[in-house]
Amino acid sequence: MALGHKRNAGFSLVESIVAMAILTMVYMAVFKIFSNQKFAVARVELTTKAIFLSQELMNRVVAKNYDENSEPPWTPTASLGLEGDDVFYDDVDDFAGYSNSSISNFPGFTETARVFYVSTSGSLDDSIFTATDFKKIVVTVTHNEIPPIVLDALISSHY
Ligand SMILES: [Ca+2]
């Protein structure tokens, strides 16, 4: 059995350069995958926080009374919002126009709320001017890095 004649035991310079170039490309591809994953994880975390904030705000709003008045006539549309003598938010429409961009422990997030009357004889998405027994609450939480999270709820004056 003849021994093979090895002409070239190691890598040539050209082979080394090619190998290094390939390794560099592989390294860059792997790095890109990991950094994309890092961003994806960050976005999931931000979205989770935004969902939490939107649910938390919605819970706070729906826990309030239907209106400042305990019986009809309800607050006219033009007067929806906090009443002048309100110390706390005590009815759902006090949150009409609510906006908070400095939520403690949640930097970068903004939560807003809209509250308006809707009619069961029309679209439940459209604001109507006349006071009715139904108020729609729309809560939105935004952050620069993710799409906004929007929650809505319909509440009735009758429980
Ligand atoms: Ca009030």
Ligand SMILES: [Ca+2]
């Ligand atoms: Ca009010």
